[in-house]
Amino acid sequence: MKIVVDTSSLFYGFQIDGSNEYITTDSVIQEIRGKKMKKSIEIRMELLIIFEPSKDTVKEVREIAEESGDLQQLSGTDTGLIALARDHDATLLTNDLAMQNVCKRMGIKYQSFQGKSIDTEIEWGYRCIGCKRKFDRLFKECPYCGNELKKYPKKRKTIVEST
Numbered sequence: 413m414k415i416v417v418d419t420s421s422l423f424y425g426f427q428i429d430g431s432n433e434y435i436t437t438d439s440v441i442q443e444i445r446g447k448k449m450k451k452s453i454e455i456r457m458e459l460l461i462i463f464e465p466s467k468d469t470v471k472e473v474r475e476i477a478e479e480s481g482d483l484q485q486l487s488g489t490d491t492g493l494i495a496l497a498r499d500h501d502a503t504l505l506t507n508d509l510a511m512q513n514v515c516k517r518m519g520i521k522y523q524s525f526q527g528k529s530i531d532t533e534i535e536w537g538y539r540c541i542g543c544k545r546k547f548d549r550l551f552k553e554c555p556y557c558g559n560e561l562k563k564y565p566k567k568r569k570t571i572v573e574s575t
């Protein structure tokens with residue numbers, strides 16, 4: 413089976429199955445490269461084959477998305493992925509409801525993925541064990557008192573959105 417992988421699927425843990433062929437667009441790769449990459453994502457990226465969707469199909473996708481009222485919620489990357497799924501008669505892996513809706517209208521198969529182990533993203537801060545001052549980045553030692561800095565979770569947010 414051919415599977416088109418979107419940015420969030422790639423980022424948040426789709427399951428690799430050796431019997432499938434995973435494809436995506438260059439613009440997904442660009443989006444991923446713009447983010448901080450985890451090792452596991454790099455490994456997944458290596459398994460992807462990159463194609464460009466045909467311009468005609470992208471146009472068709474945009475027309476259908478406009479009719480259904482989904483177009484405003486779709487980025488250029490999104491419409492490109494839907495078009496790629498159509499071009500390759502592939503299944504689109506996405507949790508994006510607007511994308512799924514357009515797929516439905518076009519008769520393109522799609523699948524949601526279950527964001528498995530990672531469902532929160534942690535933003536780390538650093539706190540001095542001496543004076544307790546907080547920092548956004550790690551220094552070798554506290555610039556105020558010279559004590560050691562320790563990492564702490566500053567913010568947690570849910571990363572598998574189901575909008």
Ligand SMILES: [Zn+2]
Binds near residue numbers: 540555558
């Ligand atoms: Zn300090």
